[in-house]
Amino acid sequence: xxxxxxxxxxxxxxxxxxxxxxxxxxxxxxxxxxxxxxxxxxxxxxxxxxxxxxxxxxxxxxxxxxxxxxxxxxxxxxxxxxxxxxxxxxxxxxxxxxxxxxxxxxxxxxxxxxx
Amino acid sequence: xxxxxxxxxxxxxxxxxxxxxxxxxxxxxxxxxxxxxxxxxxxxxxxxxxxxxxxxxxxxxxxxxxxxxxxxxxxxxxxxxxxxxxxxxxxxxxxxxxxxxxxxxxxxxxx
Numbered sequence: 001x002x003x004x005x006x007x008x009x010x011x012x013x014x015x016x017x018x019x020x021x022x023x024x025x026x027x028x029x030x031x032x033x034x035x036x037x038x039x040x041x042x043x044x045x046x047x048x049x050x051x052x053x054x055x056x057x058x059x060x061x062x063x064x065x066x067x068x069x070x071x072x073x074x075x076x077x078x079x080x081x082x083x084x085x086x087x088x089x090x091x092x093x094x095x096x097x098x099x100x101x102x103x104x105x106x107x108x109x110x111x112x113x114x115x
Numbered sequence: 116x117x118x119x120x121x122x123x124x125x126x127x128x129x130x131x132x133x134x135x136x137x138x139x140x141x142x143x144x145x146x147x148x149x150x151x152x153x154x155x156x157x158x159x160x161x162x163x164x165x166x167x168x169x170x171x172x173x174x175x176x177x178x179x180x181x182x183x184x185x186x187x188x189x190x191x192x193x194x195x196x197x198x199x200x201x202x203x204x205x206x207x208x209x210x211x212x213x214x215x216x217x218x219x220x221x222x223x224x225x226x
Contacts, residue, residue, distance in 0.1 A: 033212075042119070042203060042216030043158070056212040089156055109156035 002026070004107035006092050012113045013082055021077040021110045025094030033095075033104065034067055034077050038088040046090075049075060082114045117142040121204050121217035129225050132194050136220045138204030139186040144211060148180055148187050151203040153219065158203055161189070194224045 005024045013019050025032050034046040045059040049069040060066070064082075069075040079086055089111050093104040122137045138148065147165045151158035162171045164180035164187060171178050175194075180187045191198055201219040208214075 033214075035216075040218065042121075042218045043205070043214070044216070045213045048212035050212075058211075059213060091157065104160065106157040106159070111156075 004092055004094050004105050006090075006107040006110050008110055009108060010111045010113075012115060015084060015114055016081055018078065018080045019082055019112065021079075021090050021112070023075045023077070023092030023094075023107060025073065025075070025092070026096075026105055027073075029094035029096050029105075030072070031095045032069060032075050033093045034075070035091045035093065036061075036088045037091060037109075043091065046077070079112075082112075084114050087112055087114045117206070117208075117215050119204055119206050119215050119217040121202075121220050123220060124218065125221040125223070127223045127225065128194055130195055132224075133190065133192045134194060134222060136189040136191075136202050136204075136222070137186060138189070138217055140204075140206050140215075141185060142206050142208065142215060144209045145182070145206060146209045147207040149205045149207060149214075150178055150187070150189050151205065153201040153203055154199075161202075163207075191222075194222075196224050196226055198222060199224045 007022045030051045032049040035043040036046055037043050047067045048056040064080045067077045089109045091109045092107045095104045119140045128134055147163050149163050150161040152161055162178045167180055167182040175192045178189045201221050203219045204217040205214045
């Protein structure tokens with residue numbers, strides 16, 4: 001079956017512009033995660049959605065970052081007024097159970113470059 | 116501050132060699148430790164470890180956790196070029212949706 005998909009795969013933007021990154025989780029997966037991977041760094045947790053519960057935004061690095069998940073499925077991560085330090089690969093993952101986090105399935109990622 | 120440290124940062128071996136990758140952690144509310152293999156962008160799950168001293172095996176890969184000394188090792192025997200990847204270690208928490216990842220070990224297996 002289809003895995004997690006993300007779009008775009010690559011995005012180059014100018015400093016100060018807004019960007020939207022999209023994630024389509026595996027159908028039926030109730031949990032969705034966004035991570036960021038900067039050059040030479042491990043994955044950094046950003047935000048977590050579980051069903052209709054309020055999202056866990058504890059990992060968002062600043063108020064320029066926001067995310068939403070419409071209808072419990074597709075999620076969009078928005079970065080406003082992008083900065084060069086936002087350049088990274090943004091990974092989305094979904095899993096079937098809130099407690100089954102080890103079964104996270106990752107998407108292919110979006111490589112964001114802010115010039 | 117919670118932290119996960121992997122070593123070495125990079126490793127170059129030849130096919131057939133055995134490698135051991137290390138992951139140490141200092142965290143509160145530890146629940147489990149996970150290993151991932153990352154080729155290109157997306158990590159793929161390898162193991163989840165919650166109990167000390169119980170080895171998990173999958174083919175040529177195996178892993179074990181020591182909750183007293185706060186570390187885990189990932190062993191790969193008879194390495195192949197297809198094992199070349201970044202291996203990520205992550206820690207999972209109780210009552211927290213965060214996962215804290217290490218910086219990874221970049222393994223290169225030469226023919």
